[in-house]
Structures are given as C-alpha cells and as structure tokens.
Amino acid sequence: MKADEMENTPTETEKMPMPDAEVYYTPHLFTAAESDLYLERLTQEVDWQQESIRLFGKQQQLPRLTAWYGDKGYTYSGLYNAPQPWLPVLLELKERVERVTGHRYNSVLLNYYRHGQDSMGWHSDDEKSLGPGIASLSFGGERGFAFRHRRRKDLPPVKLTLRHGSLLLMQGATQQHWQHQLPKTSRPIAPRINLTFRTILA
Ligand SMILES: O=C(O)CCC(=O)C(=O)O
Ligand SMILES: [Mn+2]
DSSP states (O other): OOEEEEEOOOOOOOOOOOOOOOEEETTTSSOOHHHHHHHHHHHHHSSOOOEEEEEEEETOSSSSEEEEEEOOOOOEEEEOOOOOOOOOOHHHHHHHHHHHHHHHOEEEEEEEOOOOOOOHHHHHOOOTBBSEEEEEEEEESSSSEEEEEEEESSSOEEEEOOOOEEEEETTTHHHHEEEEEEEEOSOOOOOOEEEEEEEEEO
C-alpha cells in the first residue's frame, strides 16, 4: 500500500483521532442482510433527481443523484430543496439512527453515486441553519472518504473506507474545523447510497 493510500478504518465503533472534532465511525451498524435490503428499497423508493448548480456562470450537473426529505426545506450549494414528506423506509432509518446516537433529526439529504466518477468535493456542512450533529449512513459499493483540517496544514488527512451498512457521526465543532470529501475513484465500483440525517434549526 502506498503512503497516500494509508488509512485506518476501524473495525468497531471508534472515535477518530482528529483534534477539534468529534467523529465516530461504526462500520457495521446494520447486518449484511439488512444492508442489502435497505440498498434495494432506497434505490427503488427514493425520488432520485439529477440536479444542476450554477458554477462560474455555467449550469453544471452535480456528479451524483440527490433527494431531500424532511420537515423543512433546505438550501444546499445555492439550490433550494423543497421538503418531500418522509417515506416509511426513511422514517425507519431515522428512528434507528436516533436510537443509537441519542440525537433527533428533522431532515435527510440523500446522495446516489452511480459509479466511481460520481463524487463530492471538499466542503464543511457548517451553514448557520444546520444543527452541529450529522449522522451519515452508507449502503452499497465501498468508497473512500477523507477529512482535512481547515487551518492546521501540519495534520495529515484522515482517510476512511465507508462500508455497506456503516454509520459516520460528525458532531460538536467538527464542521468548523474540518472539511470532508468523497473523491472519485478509477476502480470499478458498485453504486453507493449515502444518507445524511440533519437538524434544520428554526
Ligand atoms: O457521500 C458521503 O458520504 C458524503 C456526503 C456529504 O458529505 C454530504 O451530503 O454533505
Ligand atoms: Mn458533507
């Protein structure tokens, strides 16, 4: 393994070694059978959309499909997401995540990465209207994920593999101090679904 591919993906729930952050990774929140079933249901039941955003004066398609469900609308990358009423499968997952995290969420952003060229660039989810805790579920093809500190260039990026049926919990001041990304990969990779449960304030 080359140095730039090094990573330490925990095999059970662990707090990631990241100063100024509270990030917990649980590789197997769901069994393999549960994960397969959720992948299938989410693929079929969610109203997946190909959205575009205006970037440098040009309309650009997002490199993934997205959907937004919840109690409130939400503006993301300058794009207003009207709320869609919760689906039963999403309420099931929300309740499961609320039980294990002890937090309540009122919305979920879903991402569908069709292949390795679908991705999400470096960003923080630090909008003022967003509560500080985000619970992120992964189903489907395993993808690399990375964090980098926003100011401390001496700290190496923290890399993880997001497994089928895993939970990544980002809490506290994480978004103020760290960015994260889901990079492209040239490996042939199965489609992946990500759900980020969020709390929209006020
Ligand atoms: O797909 C992922 O794991 C990351 C999604 C993400 O960062 C986001 O929706 O804000
Ligand atoms: Mn994010």
